[in-house]
Amino acid sequence: MSDDRAAQLQSLSIDRSEPEASNSPLKVIVAMVLAALVSVLITWWWMNGQIKQVRSDAATAIAAAQENIPVSGSSAPATAPRASGLVASGYVTARRQATVSAEITGTIREILFDEGSKVEAGQVLARLDDKRAIISLRQAKAQTESARRNVQSLQARIVEADIVLGRAQTLADKAIGPKAAVTAAAAALKTLQAQLAGARADLAASKANVASQVDLVERHVVRAPYAGVVIAKNAQVGEILSPSSAGGGFTRTGIATIVDMQSLEIEVDVNEGQIGRVSPGQKVEAVLDAYQNWKIPAQVVAIIPTANRARATIKVRVSFDEIDARVLPDMAVKVTFIE
Structure with a gap:
């Protein structure tokens, strides 16, 4: 009995040699x-x-x-170091840029160009409807031909009247014919001569009218005023083209905008306080915003003798030493005036 009780007490005792499981x-x-x-x-x-x-x-x-x-x-x-000097900003501009139009009002029948096209001086850009002008030209030519025939007829009648006058004069000299016949024949000859002068004047007027109608027909053709590149197409076939804007929004005043790429230069606004550092003929280094690693040699052409009161700047024209195809109108550019 005592052994069983000792075993139970032993089982209830705490073994200090084992780690506490609660700390793990x-x-x-x-x-x-x-x-x-x-x-x-x-x-x-x-x-x-x-x-x-x-x-x-x-x-x-x-x-x-x-x-x-x-x-x-x-x-x-x-990259090569930039040149030292006054720095200013500007834009590429064209000295020769024109919006081409017709000299008369008419409906556009044909357009022979597109944006980006290179054109030569005198090249046909467009044609207007010229049916009425051609009809008027044909009528003027017919009137001219009629006037020419009238002149020829009067010339023949004058030859006949001169013969009649000579015969009458011969008969009168021989006392065979009356002197009145001579007077009548002479009067008839002078009348025909006056009519011939009038007919010749009419013929000249008819020829002038033909020339005018030919010029009118030619005015229906729009040509390039100089060689360049078309940068804008401002009208389409079927629209009305007029040199003035009297027709409102339904009338085109120009058919194309042409730029002479050989006339490109730079316009720069220089602060009034720095204009003393700029002089005509001065060397310039230009850098386009589109090609910032490309330094373009240029020089000052002129200093415009007027100031912008609002901006306190003076405009300076700068020309490129050589024209490159990468340079385009209205490109932004920074220039350094080399000192």
Whole structure:
């Protein structure tokens, strides 16, 4: 009995040699937190080192670009340094730019160009409906032919009247015919001569009318005033073209806009306080916004002798030393006036 009771008491005693099971989850959590902190510290240290390296590389590249030294490991060539001097902004403009129209009002029958087309001086751009003008021309030619026939008829009658006068004069000299016949024949001859002069005047007027009608027909053809490039097509077949805007919104005043690409230059607005640094013939370095690595040699053509009161600037014209196909009207450009 005492042995059983001792065994039961032994089973109820606490064994101090085994670890407490309740502390195991807490240690696991602590270990996980410590591991996370170590991982974060390692990541921060590595990223900080990379940022410093990037900043160092960027500073090296900037310094190399300023000193015109190629960066190691880069195959791109270093750009040439910009010229020093006054810098101003402007735009490419064309000295010869025109909106072409007809000299008369008419309906467009045919258009023979498109945007971007190169045209020569005198090239036909469009034709207007010229049916009525051609009818008037034919009528004028018929009147001219009638006047020519009338002149020929009067010339023949004058020849006959001159013969009659000579015969009458002969008979009168021989006292065979009356002198009245001579007077009548002479009067008839003078009348025919006067009629011939009038007919010739009518013939000249008819010829002038024909020339006028020919010119009118030619005015129905629109031609390029000079060689250039069409940059705008302002009308279509079937629309009314007129040199004036009397027809309102339904009438086109121009059929095309042509630019002479050989007349391109730069217009720059220079501050009044800096205009003393600019002079005609001065060398200029131009850089288009579209091609910032392309430096174009140019020179000052003229300083416009007037100021813009609102902007306190003076306009300066700059011409290119050579015209390039990449230069287009209205391109933005920065120029450096080399000093």
